[in-house]
Amino acid sequence: MTRQFVSNSKLGVFVIAGMLFLILLLYMIGKNENMFGNTFRLRAQFGNVQGLTAGNNVRYAGIQVGTVKKVNILNDTLIEVVMLIETKMKQYIRKNAVVSIGTDGLMGNRVLNISPSVKPAPLVETNDILPVKKTAEMDEMLQTLARTNEDVAVIATQLKNTVNRINNSAAVWDILNDKSLPQHFRASLLNVRSATAKTVRLVSDLQLLVSNVKEGKGSLGAIISDSALALGLQEAISRISRVGEDADSLAQVISTLAGNIQYDIENGRGPARAILKDSVLAENLQLSIQNLQKGTEGFNAIMEALKHNFLFRGYFRKLEKQKEKDKQPARGQ
Amino acid sequence: MMVNTQNWKQWLEEAGEMSRFTGRFFSQWFRPRYEVTEFFRQCFIVGYRSLPLVGLTGFIMGLVLTLQLRPSLIDYGVESQLPAMVGIAIVREVGPVITALIFAGKIGSSIGAELGSMKVTEQIDAMEVSGTNPFKYLVVTRVLATTLMLPVLVMLGDAISLYGSYLGVNIRGVTSFDLFWTQVFDNLSFGDVVPAFVKSFFFGFAVGMVGCFKGYHSHKGTEGVGRSANSAVVLSSILIFIIDLVAVQVTDILGLN
Known part of the structure; x- marks a missing residue:
C-alpha cells in the first residue's frame, strides 16, 4: 500500500508537471495574443494594409502594446484595422498619435506602429479612429531605386569619360611622371619659407620703424612729434604766404606800368609812339x-x-680763274 | 499468386479484427466497473517510467536540431531566429513524433509482450473464468493510460527539448534564457500548440491499441509473444506517421496552420 502511494504521488507530480507546462505554453501564447487581461479597441483606416493580418503585433513607440484583432474591408478603397491595445496604454496614447504599417526586421512579419505626436491632444477613447501615415512600400522603393540607378549609370559614364581624358592627357602624366617636380616643389617651398622669414623680419623692422616714429625718433618722427619743428614749419608756411602776397602786389605794379606804357603809346608821347602810331x-x-x-x-x-x-678787267679775270682752280681739284678727285 | 491472395486476405482479416477490437474498447471503456487502481498503476508504468527515456531523447533532439540548423541560418544571416525556429519545430512536429516513436518502442512492445505472454499462458482465459472482465482489466486500462499519458510526456519532452535547444544556442552564441524564452513564445501561436497536443492523444491511443491487440491476439506459443511485441512496435510506428499525415491535413483544412 505504501508503494502504491509513492507511485501515485510520483504519477501526480508527473501529470501536474506536464499539465503545468501545457498551461504555461497556452498562457504565454494567449498573453502574446492579448487574450487575457484588459484591452480596449482602437481603429485605423488604410488604403492598403500591405499584408497585415489578424494577430500581427501593434507597437507604441516601439513597445509591444497589443495585436491586430481584425482587418475589415469598408469599401473598395478603404480598409479598417481593429487593434486590441492594453488598457494601461490608454493614459499614454493620444488622439493625434499616427498609425503606420511597418515590418519587423528586414523580412519579418508586418507590424502596426503607433507613433506619438509632439502636439498636444486629448487621450484616446475606446473605438477611436487614429490618423494614419503612408509608409514607403517595397515596390515604390524599388521604382525609386530604378530611377536612381539610371542616374548613377549616367554619372558613371561621365566619370569614365573624365577618367579616360585624364588618362589620355599627356600634360597630366608629364606632371605626374616628372621626377624633378617634387624637388622643384620642395625648393619652391623652401623659397616660400625663406620669403616668409624675410617678410617676418621686414614686418618686425616696420614695426620698429613705426614704434620709433611714434616715439619721435628720426626726421619723420620729428615731423610728426616735434612741436618746435612744427612751429618752425608754421612760420615758414606763413612766410611763403607773405611772399605770395608780395608777389601779388608786384604783379599789380607791373600791370599798372604796362597800362601806363599803353596809355603813352595811345596818347602820343615818346619815340615808341612815333614809330608805332605816326x-x-x-x-x-x-x-x-x-x-x-x-x-x-x-x-x-x-x-x-x-x-x-x-x-x-685783268683783276676780274684773275678772280674768275682762281674760282675755276678751286673747283678743278674737287672734280679731279 | 496464391500466396499473394492469402496475404491480402490475412491483412484484411487482421484489419477487420482490429476494427472490431477498437469498437469493443469504445463500447466498454465508459461502463462500470472501473478498474481505477489498475488504471493508475498503468499510468505510473506507462507515463512516469517512460519519462527518463523521453526526457533524454527530447534533450538530445533539441540540442542536435539547434546545432544542425545553425549553419543554414547563418548562411541566411538570421542566426538570431534560431530559438524561434527550433521552438516551432519542436512544439509542432519533433516533440510529438519523436516522443510517440520512443513511446511506441518502449510501451508498445512491453504491452504486446505482456499481454502476449498472458495470452499464451492462458491467464486471460483464467481471468474470464474467474469472473473478471479481462478486456476491461487489461486492455481498457492500458489504452486509456497510453492515451492520457502520451500528451503529458509530449509536453514534458517539449520542455526538456527547449532546454536542450537553449544550451545548444549557447554553445556557439550567447543568448540569455529570458531572450530565448521570449523569442520562442513570441513566435508560437495556438495553431502550433493545440494541433500538436491533440494529435498526441491519437498517437497514444494508437500505441496502446496496437500493443493490446497484438498481445491479445498472439498465438503459437512463446515464439508468438516475440512476434507480437515486434509487430506492435512496427505497426504503431507506422500508424504514428499516418496519423501525423492526417493531422497535418486536418489542421490545414481547419485553418489552424
Whole structure:
C-alpha cells in the first residue's frame, strides 16, 4: 500500500508537471495574443494594409502594446484595422498619435506602429479612429531605386569619360611622371619659407620703424612729434604766404606800368609812339628805304661798268680763274 | 499468386479484427466497473517510467536540431531566429513524433509482450473464468493510460527539448534564457500548440491499441509473444506517421496552420 502511494504521488507530480507546462505554453501564447487581461479597441483606416493580418503585433513607440484583432474591408478603397491595445496604454496614447504599417526586421512579419505626436491632444477613447501615415512600400522603393540607378549609370559614364581624358592627357602624366617636380616643389617651398622669414623680419623692422616714429625718433618722427619743428614749419608756411602776397602786389605794379606804357603809346608821347602810331614818320621811312634801294641799283651798274673797263678787267679775270682752280681739284678727285 | 491472395486476405482479416477490437474498447471503456487502481498503476508504468527515456531523447533532439540548423541560418544571416525556429519545430512536429516513436518502442512492445505472454499462458482465459472482465482489466486500462499519458510526456519532452535547444544556442552564441524564452513564445501561436497536443492523444491511443491487440491476439506459443511485441512496435510506428499525415491535413483544412 505504501508503494502504491509513492507511485501515485510520483504519477501526480508527473501529470501536474506536464499539465503545468501545457498551461504555461497556452498562457504565454494567449498573453502574446492579448487574450487575457484588459484591452480596449482602437481603429485605423488604410488604403492598403500591405499584408497585415489578424494577430500581427501593434507597437507604441516601439513597445509591444497589443495585436491586430481584425482587418475589415469598408469599401473598395478603404480598409479598417481593429487593434486590441492594453488598457494601461490608454493614459499614454493620444488622439493625434499616427498609425503606420511597418515590418519587423528586414523580412519579418508586418507590424502596426503607433507613433506619438509632439502636439498636444486629448487621450484616446475606446473605438477611436487614429490618423494614419503612408509608409514607403517595397515596390515604390524599388521604382525609386530604378530611377536612381539610371542616374548613377549616367554619372558613371561621365566619370569614365573624365577618367579616360585624364588618362589620355599627356600634360597630366608629364606632371605626374616628372621626377624633378617634387624637388622643384620642395625648393619652391623652401623659397616660400625663406620669403616668409624675410617678410617676418621686414614686418618686425616696420614695426620698429613705426614704434620709433611714434616715439619721435628720426626726421619723420620729428615731423610728426616735434612741436618746435612744427612751429618752425608754421612760420615758414606763413612766410611763403607773405611772399605770395608780395608777389601779388608786384604783379599789380607791373600791370599798372604796362597800362601806363599803353596809355603813352595811345596818347602820343615818346619815340615808341612815333614809330608805332605816326603815319608821316612811317611814310618818310618808306621813302628812305626806296632811296636806298635805288642807290644800291646804281652801285650795281657802276660795278658792272667797272668789270668791263680794261683797267680792271685783268683783276676780274684773275678772280674768275682762281674760282675755276678751286673747283678743278674737287672734280679731279 | 496464391500466396499473394492469402496475404491480402490475412491483412484484411487482421484489419477487420482490429476494427472490431477498437469498437469493443469504445463500447466498454465508459461502463462500470472501473478498474481505477489498475488504471493508475498503468499510468505510473506507462507515463512516469517512460519519462527518463523521453526526457533524454527530447534533450538530445533539441540540442542536435539547434546545432544542425545553425549553419543554414547563418548562411541566411538570421542566426538570431534560431530559438524561434527550433521552438516551432519542436512544439509542432519533433516533440510529438519523436516522443510517440520512443513511446511506441518502449510501451508498445512491453504491452504486446505482456499481454502476449498472458495470452499464451492462458491467464486471460483464467481471468474470464474467474469472473473478471479481462478486456476491461487489461486492455481498457492500458489504452486509456497510453492515451492520457502520451500528451503529458509530449509536453514534458517539449520542455526538456527547449532546454536542450537553449544550451545548444549557447554553445556557439550567447543568448540569455529570458531572450530565448521570449523569442520562442513570441513566435508560437495556438495553431502550433493545440494541433500538436491533440494529435498526441491519437498517437497514444494508437500505441496502446496496437500493443493490446497484438498481445491479445498472439498465438503459437512463446515464439508468438516475440512476434507480437515486434509487430506492435512496427505497426504503431507506422500508424504514428499516418496519423501525423492526417493531422497535418486536418489542421490545414481547419485553418489552424
